[in-house]
Amino acid sequence: MTKKCLAAIIICFMMISVSAQTLFTYGKYKVDVKEFLRAYNKNNSQPVSNKSKALRDYLDLYINSKLKLIDEQIASFHQRIADQRCTADCNCEGHVGPRCGSTVRSAHRGRRADKGRS
Numbered sequence: 001m002t003k004k005c006l007a008a009i010i011i012c013f014m015m016i017s018v019s020a021q022t023l024f025t026y027g028k029y030k031v032d033v034k035e036f037l038r039a040y041n042k043n044n045s046q047p048v049s050n051k052s053k054a055l056r057d058y059l060d061l062y063i064n065s066k067l068k069l070i071d072e073q074i075a076s077f078h079q080r081i082a083d084q085r086c087t088a089d090c091n092c093e094g095h096v097g098p099r100c101g102s103t104v105r106s107a108h109r110g111r112r113a114d115k116g117r118s
Contacts, residue, residue, distance in 0.1 A: 023059075026066050036062060 022030045040058050048054040 024063060026063075027070055029066075031062075031066065 021033050023033050023036050024031055036059065039062060040055065044054065044058065
């Protein structure tokens with residue numbers, strides 16, 4: 001009886017320590033095992049024959065999705081900086097942003113139309 005109780009206590013401590021382990025980091029963010037397993041179980045409800053391979057494959061997808069989110073945040077940040085630098089009269093050449101995109105496009109259309117008429 002005491003061996004079973006001791007085994008149960010050891011298993012509980014192992015589960016607590018596993019859930020607190022950092023699986024990977026990206027930038028200043030950390031993903032622990034608990035977060036990854038929660039996402040895996042949510043998206044893979046069907047039983048698999050080779051769970052180890054399925055976990056490795058899902059880990060690759062999960063890491064790529066987290067990195068893609070960071071890339072999108074960086075791209076969005078760069079776009080906001082570029083939009084702030086763009087002046088109201090759109091003196092920046094080739095930039096297509098919310099404030100100057102229509103001006104650049106119409107200027108290019110006008111040039112093409114002028115070239116076609118001559």
